[in-house]
Amino acid sequence: MRIMQKHTVYFVLxxxxxxxxxxxxxxxxxxxxxxxxxEEDMADMVAVEAPADTLDKLLEEMIxxxxxxxxxxxxxxxMELSAIAEEQAAAERVAVDTLPTDDKFIKIVLYSDNxxxxxxxxxxxxxxxxxxxxxxxxxxHAYRDVTLKDIPDEVDILLVDSLHHAVAPFVGRVNxxxxxxxxxxxxxxGTDIKLNTGDPVMAAFDGKVRIVASSSLTGGYGNLVVxxxxxxxxxxxxxxxxxxxxxxxxxxxxEVIAYGGSTGRSTGPHLHFETRYLGQTFDPERIFxxxxxxxxxxILTLHKHYYSIYSHNSQSDTExxxxxxxxxxxxxxGDTLGALARRYQTTVSAxxxxxxxxxxxxxxxGRRLIVR
Ligand SMILES: [Zn+2]
Numbered sequence: 001m002r003i004m005q006k007h008t009v010y011f012v013l014x015x016x017x018x019x020x021x022x023x024x025x026x027x028x029x030x031x032x033x034x035x036x037x038x039e040e041d042m043a044d045m046v047a048v049e050a051p052a053d054t055l056d057k058l059l060e061e062m063i064x065x066x067x068x069x070x071x072x073x074x075x076x077x078x079m080e081l082s083a084i085a086e087e088q089a090a091a092e093r094v095a096v097d098t099l100p101t102d103d104k105f106i107k108i109v110l111y112s113d114n115x116x117x118x119x120x121x122x123x124x125x126x127x128x129x130x131x132x133x134x135x136x137x138x139x140x141h142a143y144r145d146v147t148l149k150d151i152p153d154e155v156d157i158l159l160v161d162s163l164h165h166a167v168a169p170f171v172g173r174v175n176x177x178x179x180x181x182x183x184x185x186x187x188x189x190g191t192d193i194k195l196n197t198g199d200p201v202m203a204a205f206d207g208k209v210r211i212v213a214s215s216s217l218t219g220g221y222g223n224l225v226v227x228x229x230x231x232x233x234x235x236x237x238x239x240x241x242x243x244x245x246x247x248x249x250x251x252x253x254x255e256v257i258a259y260g261g262s263t264g265r266s267t268g269p270h271l272h273f274e275t276r277y278l279g280q281t282f283d284p285e286r287i288f289x290x291x292x293x294x295x296x297x298x299i300l301t302l303h304k305h306y307y308s309i310y311s312h313n314s315q316s317d318t319e320x321x322x323x324x325x326x327x328x329x330x331x332x333x334g335d336t337l338g339a340l341a342r343r344y345q346t347t348v349s350a351x352x353x354x355x356x357x358x359x360x361x362x363x364x365x366g367r368r369l370i371v372r
Contacts (some may be wrong), residue, residue, distance in 0.1 A: 165254070170193045212229045282311070328369065
């Protein structure tokens with residue numbers, strides 16, 4: 001519509017310009033409308049030269065101009081029609097298939113009218129600050145020099161908006177939560193989700209592959225992928241049977257990056273999934289409900305006390321804060337529950353309650369007990 005209006009305006013301007021420039025000619029043809037001087041000039045010319053010839057010549061010129069204007073109008077009409085035809089075709093055509101290209105973020109879309117086009121499916125936004133700072137393809141943990149003291153008390157992490165989405169890496173039963181495993185005295189810094197070897201594991205957010213490492217290098221993690229995301233988080237995917245990405249690849253949220261397995265320290269096929277901010281772990285269930293795949297919220301406000309292994313998604317923020325202030329003691333040779341209770345100004349029964357043990361439980365050296 002806009003094209004047509006513009007062309008019509010051009011056409012009218014062009015025609016007025018032609019008639020203005022050739023006013024002497026029009027004055028000669030229509031003497032009563034012309035200037036007296038022109039009329040006189042023309043009268044002289046007509047008088048001196050053959051009037052029929054001059055009129056013919058002028059008429060020829062007029063016809064020629066008219067033809068040129070007509071052909072211009074035809075050209076403009078043609079442009080309008082082709083624009084309208086394109087619009088109609090775009091409205092009527094239906095995408096019938098997509099084909100991959102060398103670039104995984106660009107696909108060829110085929111339409112029902114046998115046309116096709118490249119469609120950009122959205123490349124991850126790679127923010128130089130996040131991907132330039134502590135970028136490390138060698139060490140599993142990149143932020144080893146960042147301590148809790150360096151981390152803000154509160155930080156808002158964007159999980160999803162109109163341009164970014166989030167996908168649970170695997171939807172399934174949670175076998176083991178983010179927790180201090182008091183029975184073995186070890187921290188479990190991620191969420192274990194049950195799967196079968198070979199099940200697809202997906203990138204949680206858009207991002208870039210920082211680490212791909214095999215069992216021989218990672219120990220307990222088995223085959224491991226670490227991704228860094230534009231929202232500032234890092235996610236770890238462990239015990240994988242096969243990895244499909246390589247270091248520095250860009251990945252899209254929901255992209256299959258690996259197949260699950262049971263490599264490393266694992267008693268059966270599962271995905272060990274960690275979420276970290278500047279190297280500090282927090283409960284991944286603060287982001288996903290792994291049993292449904294649903295996001296808990298669109299933005300996650302990370303409080304400093306969330307980075308404690310005693311802080312869980314199921315707690316209120318007050319409970320989380322209290323839990324994060326717990327004190328843990330690593331058993332040394334000669335330690336007794338009575339001595340620990342005195343040292344940490346608590347009671348034997350309180351220590352037993354916090355750790356799920358009995359006062360008669362034998363304290364293995366190296367075991368960690370919550371003492372308060
Ligand atoms: Zn685990």
